[in-house]
Amino acid sequence: MTGLEDLYKEVILDHYRSPRNKGELPTPPAIMEEGFNPLCGDDVKVYVIVEDKVIKEIRIGGQGCSISQASASMMTESVLGKTLDEAKEVFERFKKMMSSHENDLNSAESSLDETPSSLGDLEALKGVVKYPVRIKCATLGWNTFDQIIDSVEN
Amino acid sequence: MSKSIFDPQVIKKEFPLLERSVNDNPIVYLDSAATSQKPIEVIERMNDYYKEINANVHRGAYHIAELATEEVEETRRKVHRFINSNSEKEIIFTKNATEAINLVSYSWARSQLTDGDVILLSSLEHHSNIVPWQQLSSERDIEIRWIPITHDGQLDLDNIDELLKGVKLLCVTAVSNALGTINPVKKLVEAAHKVGALCLVDACQSTPHFETDVTDLGADFIAFSGHKMCGPTGIGVLWGRLEILENMPPFLGGGEMILNVTSDGFTANELPWKFEAGTPPIAEIIGLGVAISYLEKIGMGAIREHEQKLTSYALQMLNDRFGNDLVIHGPQNPIDRSGVLSLSYRDVHPHDLSQVLDQYGVCVRAGHHCCKPLMKLMGLNATARASLYIYNDESDIDVLADAINEAGKIFA
Numbered sequence: 001m002t003g004l005e006d007l008y009k010e011v012i013l014d015h016y017r018s019p020r021n022k023g024e025l026p027t028p029p030a031i032m033e034e035g036f037n038p039l040c041g042d043d044v045k046v047y048v049i050v051e052d053k054v055i056k057e058i059r060i061g062g063q064g065c066s067i068s069q070a071s072a073s074m075m076t077e078s079v080l081g082k083t084l085d086e087a088k089e090v091f092e093r094f095k096k097m098m099s100s101h102e103n104d105l106n107s108a109e110s111s112l113d114e115t116p117s118s119l120g121d122l123e124a125l126k127g128v129v130k131y132p133v134r135i136k137c138a139t140l141g142w143n144t145f146d147q148i149i150d151s152v153e154n
Numbered sequence: 155m156s157k158s159i160f161d162p163q164v165i166k167k168e169f170p171l172l173e174r175s176v177n178d179n180p181i182v183y184l185d186s187a188a189t190s191q192k193p194i195e196v197i198e199r200m201n202d203y204y205k206e207i208n209a210n211v212h213r214g215a216y217h218i219a220e221l222a223t224e225e226v227e228e229t230r231r232k233v234h235r236f237i238n239s240n241s242e243k244e245i246i247f248t249k250n251a252t253e254a255i256n257l258v259s260y261s262w263a264r265s266q267l268t269d270g271d272v273i274l275l276s277s278l279e280h281h282s283n284i285v286p287w288q289q290l291s292s293e294r295d296i297e298i299r300w301i302p303i304t305h306d307g308q309l310d311l312d313n314i315d316e317l318l319k320g321v322k323l324l325c326v327t328a329v330s331n332a333l334g335t336i337n338p339v340k341k342l343v344e345a346a347h348k349v350g351a352l353c354l355v356d357a358c359q360s361t362p363h364f365e366t367d368v369t370d371l372g373a374d375f376i377a378f379s380g381h382k383m384c385g386p387t388g389i390g391v392l393w394g395r396l397e398i399l400e401n402m403p404p405f406l407g408g409g410e411m412i413l414n415v416t417s418d419g420f421t422a423n424e425l426p427w428k429f430e431a432g433t434p435p436i437a438e439i440i441g442l443g444v445a446i447s448y449l450e451k452i453g454m455g456a457i458r459e460h461e462q463k464l465t466s467y468a469l470q471m472l473n474d475r476f477g478n479d480l481v482i483h484g485p486q487n488p489i490d491r492s493g494v495l496s497l498s499y500r501d502v503h504p505h506d507l508s509q510v511l512d513q514y515g516v517c518v519r520a521g522h523h524c525c526k527p528l529m530k531l532m533g534l535n536a537t538a539r540a541s542l543y544i545y546n547d548e549s550d551i552d553v554l555a556d557a558i559n560e561a562g563k564i565f566a
Contacts, residue, residue, distance in 0.1 A: 003513050004510065004513055004564065007509070008564055013564075039521060042505075042535065042536070043535075063535055064503065064505075065503035065504075065505035065506050066503060066505075066506045067505075067506075131509070134505075134509070137505065
């Protein structure tokens with residue numbers, strides 16, 4: 001698959017084939033938000049149970065492409081068990097990675113490589129930056145999750 | 155026009171964009187249902203307008219203004235002949251088909267429809283022929299009713315008489331942009347007229363591909379865009395029957411659409427300028443005129459014949475090669491469909507499929523094709539859509555098939 005290795009990394013395909021924390025949670029106690037990608041009609045449902053400002057459980061429903069599904073799956077692993085503040089911090093770093101320009105990728109790569117554990121599997125999504133249309137896919141689950149954090153905090 | 159003249163290889167050479175490559179592969183453009191490529195003569199003529207006769211149209215009493223005006227009005231006559239209307243006064247230039255439909259909604263519907271009236275839409279409509287009517291129904295008590303579809307994406311007309319009860323306007327697309335279904339528009343127009351309803355036809359996906367004869371069709375309005383028929387973006391057409399247009403109030407207000415303005419009010423201009431407020435897209439209108447001449451030179455009959463043959467090849471070949479792994483939605487008989495192939499391949503998401511195809515230079519569209527209500531009825535979230543036109547040939551379909559196969563390897 002010449003040229004697509006940066007996008008369809010093995011770890012992304014693995015999360016797509018075997019999504020983590022897929023399913024639903026009863027609302028309440030869970031909070032559910034739904035997100036849409038108007039470009040392609042994909043929808044994602046994020047279910048979260050928050051106790052004492054800690055993400056106790058998270059599930060992903062809906063359907064979408066490999067990038068949106070893998071990104072949401074990775075997100076569940078990276079925020080489960082974390083406090084809301086910690087989860088927000090991961091989201092901020094993820095957003096920063098997604099907003100880096102393709103031309104900055106090489107330099108961004110070196111700085112990210114210095115802290116390889118900072119985003120874990122999520123770093124595999126770095127290659128999405130080269131395909132601007134797909135950034136919306138990668139951030140769909142995150143933006144939906146962010147709405148839940150907002151509603152909990154307010 | 156005789157068949158021997160039609161040669162996609164010759165035609166392809168007249169489209170400069172088709173000479174480029176994408177990701178080191180020759181481009182295979184299969185997204186003409188979204189927009190067609192432009193032949194060199196359209197591009198050059200638009201350039202020439204800016205280089206040689208750029209002036210605002212109408213009212214200018216100098217040579218180049220007269221030349222520009224003449225080219226704009228000559229295009230209007232060309233459109234009139236191309237769709238066999240009764241008068242060039244029935245040809246209104248808009249910025250696209252969406253604006254043309256909105257014109258009917260804001261001018262005709264808002265002056266004619268009242269609480270309790272019904273608008274009937276086909277389930278195959280593009281959002282552009284749905285949302286303007288939903289906007290209207292959110293303002294007043296107007297019911298929107300839908301013609302259902304069969305499992306293979308054709309209109310189910312079994313209960314059409316029942317559905318038409320109380321209907322004042324029927325809106326139907328001539329060809330589905332999402333599935334390629336060709337609708338029995340003439341029959342629907344007749345049924346609508348029987349109950350005293352008008353019929354608006356979205357002809358975006360038909361005017362580029364086969365002959366359009368509004369007189370034979372008997373419709374009341376048709377809307378289409380220039381950019382899907384070898385013309386530029388930014389130019390669309392609304393055709394309406396003269397007696398209906400004459401009784402409609404203006405849509406947008408401004409220059410050009412007036413006969414007289416005083417501090418107390420205005421008098422609307424005569425048709426068609428009554429509906430053309432402001433400076434029109436002059437270069438785009440001229441480009442549309444060249445595009446129409448280009449299509450007429452090839453012959454609309456020859457175009458339909460070529461596309462039907464190519465669609466038959468694609469349906470057969472893709473089925474032979476992929477069997478049940480590949481589903482081509484919509485009618486299975488090429489006679490019932492245009493060259494739009496809406497595909498689902500195994501469980502590869504259409505977005506991923508189109509991404510892999512792009513790597514091989516193949517341009518297809520992935521998503522809901524601005525037909526979310528239809529996709530929901532079909533039980534689909536998205537499809538990958540390959541759409542054919544005059545410059546496509548069997549080799550393009552072969553490259554498409556090879557690239558689909560490669561996508562299968564990645565998402566094995």
